[in-house]
Amino acid sequence: MPLLELEDVDARYGAVQALHGISLDVDERQVVSVLGANGAGKTTTLRAISGTVRRSGGLRFDGKALPRSPEAVARLGIAHVPEGRGTFAELSVDENLRLGAYVRRDRSGYASDYEALLKHFPWLAERRDQQAGTLSGGEQQMLALARAFMARPRLILVDEPSLGLAPLIVKQLFDVLRAWIDEHGMSALVVEQNANVALEHSERGYVLEVGRVAVEGTADELRGNESVRKSYLGY
Amino acid sequence: MTAFRYALRALGFALFVAIVVFLPFRLSDFRASEFALIGIYFIAILGLNVLTGYTGVISLGHGAFMALGAYTTAILVTDHGMRDIWTIPLAGLLAAAAGAAFGLPALRLSGPYLALATFGVAVATPIVIKKFDGLTGGSGGINLFEADGITGLPEFLVTLPGGKVLSFNDWLYYLTWTIALVLFAVAWAIHHSRFGRSLRAIRDNEIAASASGVWLASHKTLAFSISAFYAGVAGSLLAISAFSVQPGAFPVERSIALLVGLAVGGLGSLAPLAAGAAFLVFLPQWAQDISKAPGVPAVIYGAVLIVLMIVLPMGVGGLLRRITGPLTSRLYPRS
Amino acid sequence: MADVLQQVVSGIASGGVYALLALAIVLIYRSTGVVNFAQGEMAMFSTFICWELLDRGLPYWVAFFLTLAISFVGGVLIERLLIQTVSRSQAITVVTVTIGLLILLNGAAAWIWKGEQRTLESPFPSDTFDVGGVVIAAQDLGIIAVSLALVLVLWAFFQRTRVGLALRAAALNPESSRLHGVRVSRMLALGWGLAAVLGAVAGILVAPTQGSFDQNLMLPVLIFAFAAAVLGGLDSPLGAVVGGVVLGVVLNLVGAYVDFFADLRLPAALFLILGILLLRPNGLFGRSVVKRV
Secondary structure, three states: OOOEEEEEEEEEEOOEEEEEEEEEEEOOOOEEEEEEOOOOOHHHHHHHHHOOOEEEEEEEEOOEEOOOOHHHHHHHOEEEEOOOOOOOOOOEHHHHHHHHHHHOOOOOHHHHHHHHHHHHOOHHHHOOOOEHHHOOHHHHHHHHHHHHHHOOOOEEEEEOOOOOOOHHHHHHHHHHHHHHHHHHOOEEEEEOOOHHHHHHOOOEEEEEEOOEEEEEEEHHHHHHOHHHHHHHHOO | OOHHHHHHHHHHHHHHHHHHHHHHHHOOHHHHHHHHHHHHHHHHHHHHHHHHHHHOOOOOOHHHHHHHHHHHHHHHHHHHOOOHHHHHHHHHHHHHHHHHHHHHHHOOOOHHHHHHHHHHHHHHHHHHHHHOHHHHOHHHOEEOOOOOOOOOOHHHOEEOOOOOEEOHHHHHHHHHHHHHHHHHHHHHHHHHOHHHHHHHHHHHOHHHHHHOOOOHHHHHHHHHHHHHHHHHHHHHHHHHHHOEEOHHHOOHHHHHHHHHHHHHHOOOOOOOHHHHHHHHHHHHHHHHHHOOOOOHHHHHHHHHHHHHHHHOOOHHHHHHHHHHHHHHOOOOOOO | OHHHHHHHHHHHHHHHHHHHHHHHHHHHHHHHOOOOOOHHHHHHHHHHHHHHHHHOOOOHHHHHHHHHHHHHHHHHHHHHHHHHHHOOOOHHHHHHHHHHHHHHHHHHHHHHOOOOOEOOOOOOOOOEEEEOOEEEEHHHHHHHHHHHHHHHHHHHHHHHOHHHHHHHHHHHOHHHHHHOOOOHHHHHHHHHHHHHHHHHHHHHHHHHHHOOEOOOOHHHHHHHHHHHHHHHOOOOHHHHHHHHHHHHHHHHHHHHHOOOOHHHHHHHHHHHHHHHHHHOOOOOOOOOOOOOO
């Protein structure tokens, strides 16, 4: 049984319908990419899962229906790293991380997870008390990812992690994501405009067009698909 | 706007005027003075709407401008023997000047800071009035009873065609509402002018408006000044109708009442603001009629106000817009 | 000199009361973006509740803490029932609701307690201490101590506890907070509850110093509290405390030593604050919000 299952999901912003019958799933320990042009509905798909947009249809996590409110979804073990990163600019780096761990019941696990985190983001230790808003774009993105990790989620939703970042940083981010998944048994649904990078680090992917799933398959299948290559991979 | 809509509005306005003109014929003398007071509040609220409805600036201090207008009239009539009606525009202009003087520096403050600054001015007003007793007559205030310049006294009783004898309260009523209708027309003109559109642009998105060339400071100050003018005129009329001014007539409650009247009438509306003014005059009385036990009228007033804001967050004007919207597709733009 | 110090100490005490109410105002403004004009009347109502409990024979500190508990619940209810309902409306509507609440609470207090003057006992002895020529009232020391203790407890709550962090986060970035599992609407209600408690303490501390009190107890205090909050910065708790204390001291000194300003204390203070705002439009410690288009 897939960890996350979307079946025929619609979503709307007021009167405008953004998703038309989206179906996708994510298995355990899997990274799945969601690709597509601007406005295709990629961000909306993540929002539909986390409950930050009105949606209808079948959304199941671990076989059970997803609740409506973002808070409840977060408590189920789904962490959403939104567009714009959601940094708490006025709080310190340390406070940002503690906030990430808010949903956890095991306060003691926080310390060991923090240690694990430092292996991937060693700079976090020095910047503990720094105001998060003063970090660079790349650092804030990594902090956003770190915040999500601290929640020990079973599924992490990442929205455009590469946006505005240098290629080297992007590679670092995806490496960390992959490493954490392998170490801690997480799954990830990654929305990306940079299809190359995304497919490189995913097992499977979906290509969205105008709120619908246009193509789906494994990363290899997508890379082999001629129209996908021409439209999204650039070759 | 289409000719049809113009005609509809002209008709509405004519109806409004007709009601205003003929109402005293149906009202008792006391009621006429009440409706005069409604007219006074209507003027003040119309002015406050130019500020808050269009620029979004919340002021809790316009009672101070009313006080300024009132005292201007009182002093000019008693110390300088001026006729009361000529003091009205002067009171307005003085208040407008004060509004500009206050507005220019104050409008650099953002929303809540500005609101609280104006609140501070309202609080300080009665105290300052009392302190400068040489000019203002201190706590005793100024009395206009003996002054020569009061128009409309029984000596001037006029009999209108139709047999109605004009009492002083009737005179007050017509004076107030004539001015109110004129200022209403001015407010309407402002609304449809380029100036009005610029103001609304500021309210909706200050940064974008500024980027499009709307000079924020001068527009906001002018709006503040205009609203102060209206308040000054209202205050002047208040002095004339009450025959006196004292610091006790301008407590903080007066300024707050103007904002309440605006909220009830409906921000961004014009004619429905009269409903807000009526609320201010009638509701306290109605509450008192229900019970005179200490505190109960206030409980009723407060409760009604809260419920009204929950049910009609856009005021009476908002309600009217919702009802007539489908019929005439928006007489007034949505605030 | 001793005289001045005396004025300073009693100024700090009255400033402490302003600081508590200002802190309540700032707490609510920061978390819900609302300027709560009814804050003073909520505090007044709590003070009356304390009086009522004491009148029925409860020991002082039992009545005190019970009042705080009741005030907390009251604050939560007001936020849930009134403020949440109009939270999406325009500013003027929300302001008018708090004004309506102000009027209603004042009337309710006058109605329930018949508008008569009541006296609230003080938990502090009425002794005075002579410290090197400076006469200090135990009452003032007590007020300073309680205010300080409350501010410290609140600070610890916000800076060192999980819920405190969540509340701060909810105020700063509600959307992101939700994604982290923070129940934002509960946090807002919590904020109002805490603010109500702050106000209650302010009222209970100030009532005995007036001799007797009625439903108009907190109106002047509210004005000074607003002044303090604006002075310190509406989104700065530190500013509220500093603003309150500074205001208390300055008012005392001005009132005692500058004759012309004796009955102009309030306008003078307001004028001063307006002047400061011209230089620092967001108060001494406030942040200017960078707006993105």
